Amino acid sequence: MTKLLVLAMLSIQPMSGYEIKSMLELNDSPRWAGVLPGSIYNALKKLEKEGYIEIASIESNGHRQKAIYKITASGEAFQRELALECLGNAKVYYPTDLYSGISLADQLPKEEAIDHLTKNKEKLLLESQAVKTGLKAKEKALQGEIPPLTRIVFEHMFEMIESQLRLIEATISIIKQK
Structure with missing residues (x-):
């Protein structure tokens, strides 16, 4: 789920990991999607390694640098695949x-x-x-x-x-x- 939501955020616009985390928290994703804030950075590393996202630019802010990620064409296809998989994944959660x-x-x-x-x-x-x-x-x-x-x-x-x-x-x- 984390990979899908990270890709979804990047399909809107290029963002840093912190911006993605902030947007997902704003959307209350830990509650409805079970996405933990720390898992976002792990997903970013994996998605970059797999070629689904890439670094669009590096921004410097004082002594800090942050990577701005963007989704690739294969990332867009992977996002569609993950979204379709979720739509077909029938689960009933019982308390x-x-x-x-x-x-x-x-x-x-x-x-x-x-x-x-x-x-x-x-x-x-x-x-x-x-x-x-x-x-x-x-x-x-x-x-x-x-x-x-x-x-x-x-x-x-x-x-x-x-x-x-x-x-x-x-x-x-x-x-x-x-």
């Missing part, structure tokens, strides 16, 4: 820890189970707020023009959170009845 806990909840003290489920619910509400903040930041950066494909990704993220919230509420309701 397996939550499922396991729910399946054993009737063996736990009622109040403790409800307390932990309530804490989980609070975490999900914080996650929802973080996604909302990310959406607002994206809207601001794009002057309110969220592309339709980006909007459906955000909508899906909200649906996933809401689905887990409903599961937790239903589980709490069942536990309270016992």
Whole structure:
């Protein structure tokens, strides 16, 4: 995923590693794509070695130099290949820890189970707020023009959170009845 997102950033314009990292952080990629900031520099090295990107220029700022990378024609083709692979990669992510806990909840003290489920619910509400903040930041950066494909990704993220919230509420309701 990191390689794909680095290539995507460079397909917009040539950038330094720091600029790529900043753009991906602005887009909240660690949350939705699992891209860690440190992995960007590793991806840059690999992509350059593989010929998918190259150094467009070296900029000097005092005693520091920074490489500005640009995507190559083979990098553009590789980006398309990676994007198509992602579109065809059907995965369903189940909250397996939550499922396991729910399946054993009737063996736990009622109040403790409800307390932990309530804490989980609070975490999900914080996650929802973080996604909302990310959406607002994206809207601001794009002057309110969220592309339709980006909007459906955000909508899906909200649906996933809401689905887990409903599961937790239903589980709490069942536990309270016992």
